[in-house]
Amino acid sequence: MRYSYNWLKELSGTKKSPDQIARLLMMHAFEVEEVLRYEHGLQDVVIGKVEGLEQHPNADRLRVAQVRVGRGDVRQVVCGAPNIALGQMVAVVLPGSTLPGGIEISEVKLRDVLSSGMICSARELGLGENHDGILVLPEDAPLGAYFAKYYGLDDTILDIKILPDRGGDALSHEGMAREIAALDGYAPRFTEKPKKNLKIPAYNRAPKVVIADKKISARYSGLCIKGVTVKESPLWLQARLLVLGYRPKNNIVDITNYLMLLSGQPIHAFDADKINEGLSIRRAKKNEKLTLLTDESIKLSAEDIVIADSKKALALAGVMGGASSAITEETENIFVEIAVFEASSIRKTKQKHGLMTDAAFRFERGVDMELATEVLPLASSLMIELAGGKLFGLRDIRNAKHVPHKVLLSEELVLAVLGVRVPLFEIVRLLALLGLKVKKKADKAVLEVTVPSRRPDLIDAWNLIEEIGRMRGYDKITPSAPVLPLTLPHEESGKKKEMLYKTKAVAFGFDEVMTYSFYGSKDIEAALLTEGDHAELESPLSPEYTYLRATLVPLLLRKAKENLRNFDTFTFFEYGSTFAFPIKGALKELKELAFVQVGKAKSEEQVVLSLKENVRAYLASLAIGEVTFSPLDEETSQIVKTFLHPTRGAEIRVHGVTVGYLGEIHPRIAKNFGLPENRVAVASFDSENLWHGRNTEKEFIPLQKFPYATRDITLWFPRTVMASDALEVVRTGGGELLKEAELFAIYEKEEEKSYSFHLAFGATDRTLTTEEMDVSFDTIVSLAKERFGGYIRY
Amino acid sequence: MNQALITTIEKQALETLVAIKDKETLMRWEVQFLGRKSELSSMLKDVKNLTPEQKRTLAPKLQGLRQKLVTELTLKQVEIENNARDWEGERVDVTAPGIARPVGHLHPITQLENEVLEIFEALGFAVADGPEVETEWYNFDALNFPKDHPARDMQDTFWLKGGGAKIKKNGKTEAERLLMRTHTSPNQVRFMEKNKPPFRVIVPGRVFRNEATDASHEHTFHQFECLMLDETGKVNVATFKYLAETFFGTFFGKKVTIRLRPSFFPFTEPSFEFDISCVLCDSAGCSTCKQTGWIEIGGAGMVHQNVLEAAGYPKGKYQGFAWGFGLTRLAMMKYKITDIRQFMGGDLRFIRQF
Incomplete structure (x- = not known):
């Protein structure tokens, strides 16, 4: 909220400068966001007196005034305003300056008569719209004084952040002044306030008030004043509002704003003649309509509280008044409402209708129900002072009791x-x-x-x-070290896994990226997923961020595309939460670990094999054992089939349990994401399943004492036989004596395919004989023939 | 046998050696001067026939000469071997790039998180984590945010569409609205439910705010939650100040002063904003601290008794502090990053700088 330094100073009696107050509040009460001078632009406007007035010799509509602006300083000013008169106190701007509207004032001759200055209208001073004539100041305005200073426009604004806990008292100048006085070390006039009582005429003419539900208004009070004149507020009041960023409207409305800024009590004034019989404070009916002060028409519901007469809703309680009962220039009788409404209802109404008014802002934070007692007499006297009229009635209904x-x-x-x-x-x-x-x-x-x-x-x-x-x-609190028992941390956290996954991935050359947890329909479409499988945000920032990611892959592919602008080959990964519906309706949060590899254009190397080796080595470094890569088949899940090239993908299993997948992306996906074919591979893991595959129990196996005998073998098979099949044959056939089998070459020729292995045979207790090795070797050959029709070529 | 002869042999041997350029000649030289039939060898054999006086003077000289010639021979052998190879022909240009091997980079947030974790772990803190999709209960209600209260506006929330999770509360199963957690604080209650004080724990994580992004605002960023709890009186505001100073002092590697200012969070009482003395200018005033000498770094406070009650603890029995600070902000400060959107941008040109 914006606070006027002048006003705070006046109320609190502080002698501190704005900056000193700001510092004091910062360290002891509230965050001061800004301290700035109020820019009124009226530095060169002084108060003058019209001491002489004559008709302009050469112009019928102009007059020549002699204006005294100081002792021995009388200026001749040519003026065209019809309302200028001898003896008036006026605002004069002297030559060599500029007014807020950008009007430059200099000494000029107007039809041969010298004019050194200008007498200003309200509009020229930036004080409202009136431009019918010059602004006439009260007779007691001090001659020669700076206009801005005299009217309190020379002020400093303190923009102070009031957090919700102190909305009840600090959103007012009085509350802030009380705080400053307390911090200054004295709280003189705030402790006990003399209570002024209102004199109510014997006959109470205020409208009758009925409150349907006691909960919706803890206190409802109001004043009825008859015979007011709606007009412009006096300058001091206009100035106070202007400084705080409020546009003066008319005396009645200005007083309601002024009193709210002073006390924190929102006030609403009704045109009493527009109230049909009594008032009722009630919940709105379903679809009941109300035209607001802003002329906007809204549809209400039972959540809203309205002030209504016997016919219709007149105002949205605590939020905004209605157009039909608004104060106009014709208003003669007013009803001034000083009430407290239920905070949470006001909040709902404000949010539902998007009406961020000052009143709603205060009511939703809770307004002190005792405040009305202080504000009622103030409102009454100020209204009568500035608008005339007489107090004709008062209502004050309490539905709750304040217990100290x-x-x-x-x-x-x-x-x-x-x-x-x-x-x-x-x-x-x-x-x-x-x-x-x-x-x-x-x-x-x-x-x-x-x-x-x-x-x-x-x-x-x-x-x-x-x-x-x-x-x-x-x-004043000195830091001090705690005395604590020596205990171990409490639980194993997912963070530990995360850190291990990440640091190992980096060791294998993957860069770590982070992407948003949300994506949009476009991404879902491109990845050939369905919106229905996604959790959705209620009010997303933009269509791009509507759905919670069910997998990391779509955004990683977007990032791959973006990075292709700067790099021709790269690998990166992300570890993060994904959100899936394994059971209908129940959202599950999983941690996914996903890798992307983009290979060089025109490379001989299959990108999928390159990523496979990276992933294999990565998994080995995580002590994940028994990893197998098997081609996609009918059992493969739909999402994997969608993402991966049908014959260049693999499911990754650890000890037979599927933990993830790897493969070149499907050409369709590549196209949808604007990525080149044959160059992009992805791998993705469920980090929890992967973790279970870790084998951290290690046992030392004695080093081989007897040397291995090595031999190479090349087996030819029909094309359909895969490397894993050949390896299986070699392993099974080789039996216990086969210690190592390394596939080092694959050739393809017409309908056949060959696999060449380095084999190492050995035993832990002896050096093998050639005969023993031959038996194993021959078993391999015969098994190859038996299983796949394979044969050996020497 | 005399001194003159030894000198002559030495001179002759060394002079001949200098001229030798190939292995064969060197072998002949070895035979000539060090071989069994060489003059030097026979002289060494004859030593035993010398007078004691001669033995004393000549024997060390003979041994010395032999030693010297053997050394020179080895040097010459190395020289000849070296000269025999075409070193220039074998040159590898070591200024040329090496064989490419990708180097991975941890995201700067992860790196910072690691640094922070290490310090807290050294101080005996446990590390916990929690879900990014939270229930309204853990994110707000249990943290003493009243329903329909402006305190909830302090954190713009991404709500999830549709029903919500069923959770058990006070023995009843209720449907809870779901949201993207707006802070890491829900884990205070989650951790308290599973553990009994005394404990100290940190929870790093991704959090979400429904606010438009620009260079200094992100809807997704990283935070740290720190919670320390014990019986009432053991962990207090003075403890918090100590811990915060210890942490930041270690993190920045220099003495850091903590400044607490009053604030409001529903889940702490008293609540503070906390500033640290500017580590870039040592509080002299710079652009990072906006000339104030202080950097606003996070919020903190003593855990509200209502929160402890929500976690099932009796009111007044335990007390402790909770504090949170933005890792993303710390990273921006540390690495002088001016656009917050870089972090989630996935641009490898950015990642590879860290």
């Missing part, structure tokens, strides 16, 4: 929470400064603190300790 809230506070708890001993007398002093009543209980270390109604945020002892801590200053 008492909190017990022990000196020991203050120490326990703050970690510093605050002497009892200091506790008492600090709380008293804030206007809390403090009583010592029989036990001397315990205080009974009575909280005023304006501070509903002070509920328990901890709230009071915060007040003590901040008032005293947190810088």
